[in-house]
Amino acid sequence: MLPATADERLSQARIMLERRGIADADLLAPPIRDSWTRCLAAGLDPERPPPLAMVDDATLREARDRSDLALRLARTEMKNLYHQVAGTNFMIAFAAPDALLLDTISDSSFSATARATAIRPGSLWAETRCGTNALGTTAQQGQPITVHGGEHFFNRYGTLTCTAVPVFGPDASLAGVLDASSDCRSRQQHTRALVAMAATQIENGLFRECHHASMVIAFHSRGEYLHTLNAGLLALDPDGAVLGANPQARFLLQGLAALPGSHFADLFHTRLGSFLDGARTRERQRLDDLVGSAFVATIETLPQPRRMPSPPRASRVLPTGFIADDRRVAEVVRRVEAAAARKLPILIRGETGTGKEQLARHAHLAGRRTGEFVPLNCAALPDSLAEAELFGHTDGAFTGARRGGAPGLVVEADGGTLFLDEIGDMPLPLQAVLLRLLDDWTVRPVGGGKRRTVDVQVVAATNADLERAVTAGTFRADLFYRLSAVEVTLPPLAERRDFGAIVRHLLSEIAPDRSITPTALDRLAERPWPGNVRELRNVLSRLSLDEADRPIDLDDVDSLPEPPAGLSRHQAPSCLRETVQQRIRAVHSDLSGNISETARRLGVSRNTIYRALRASMPD
Known part of the structure; x- marks a missing residue:
């Protein structure tokens, strides 16, 4: 029979965690169970927490610069939260997307707790190192969480209750994590709601700043909510094309594609021209969407006047010849640069030919490594010689060994970068040896000899499904979590x-x-x-x-x-493909055959329009 109370269930769960290394699904809430499972898979020992990682002042300044706008908005909300909970032994904190703590505000009663647990700017709270904790776990899973007392993976944080909420940018990428922590005796049930409201305020500030030069419409089904956090925000260009929509706007417009590239006319019965004309005489107007909902709306900001086209912007070409003009790719590059600056292991995913090695070479340059960039194709390693190839061997260590021995690729990469391409194909015995390297950064040649400490940046790459390989038992879970301290994915061309x-x-x-x-x-x-x-x-x-x-x-x-x-990569089911083509042909007809206007209205390329029209022609 299961223990009756939540405290009893948690106590029993901790016994099973510490004695048997098990995260019991019957005793834990799913988010805590999942986090404990990830921690165990990463090789963390609940009774032996590693030292808390701290970055130097220069690295902290760089991280704050990268999150400048989000941090400035967060500081305002942190102050508001502090006043809402002041006197209740709280700390308010904001962290970067990688769980690096950027700033804190705390009352004097919490200062001793903060010192004891090193909760201060510059500390890194990634779940893979600090175990289950609100900041790191939220950064890992992108979902709000409250971690109370013994739910922390490590007992050193067992006196704390921490609530964290993710903050997303206008492009839906993680922009940071907002956290409120207290000692367990001061736990408050309304804290999560307060932190969530503050996070939404930051997100809306990021949205408005991103679209400050565009037309931003605020709307809600009830007028009294028009200037609250519950309002939907929609950004449009001067022609009515949608540039962005906040999460509440997408919620209010359920059933409609309120996505960049769609148009005002794809969402509302009200004509854009009429809506703009009405804005000149009254602040609030009615907006009716295409599925029958009515809203009260106002224009927060008007679009800037059209300007003469600027000269084409020069492409961003990395020193390795890698192009990074795509916004998603630019964010991948930024994350890789940040990880390389702190020498964190990097896992690059992507299909064959997407430029994984070029990006790895950029990590080498961004980390200012003074040694060599040493690539290794793990799929080409014969099982029998894999360890010797990687870690070197002594003279006569095995039949066919090089006379005089060999230092191995890891030693060649000392001071530089070891690029492990096709890491999913690394033999299992070698995975265990690589894991030991990541633990202590020492190398001992096959056949004996003196151990040597190395300084190596490890970058791994794969086009394989490593999660499936872990499930199948062909790839070690603990190695997977160690290699993916920072994980990025290059999109297909x-x-x-x-x-x-x-x-x-x-x-x-x-x-x-x-x-x-x-x-x-x-x-x-x-x-x-x-x-x-x-x-x-x-x-x-x-x-x-x-x-x-x-x-x-x-x-x-x-x-x-x-x-x-x-x-072909994008062969949609025939019914879906025909529906899309019918929509394109209908808009094309309504616009009297204007290809450019059809493409602009639908937010697609002209080539997509041509393809749909050609598909409708008889053979």
């Missing part, structure tokens, strides 16, 4: 927004005297690119072989062999 910049950069490397016409570039963008950037480089090499005195044009691209149908 077909999903990137900087396709044109990539083409132009590759062409400048392959054939500096050749250019490409816009129509040819658009046609290239229609291809599925299963081989990603690597395939694109090969295609451009082929296209640039002849006639250097003219640009690559549409005829050149159309002469390329059609990609095999089975390699």
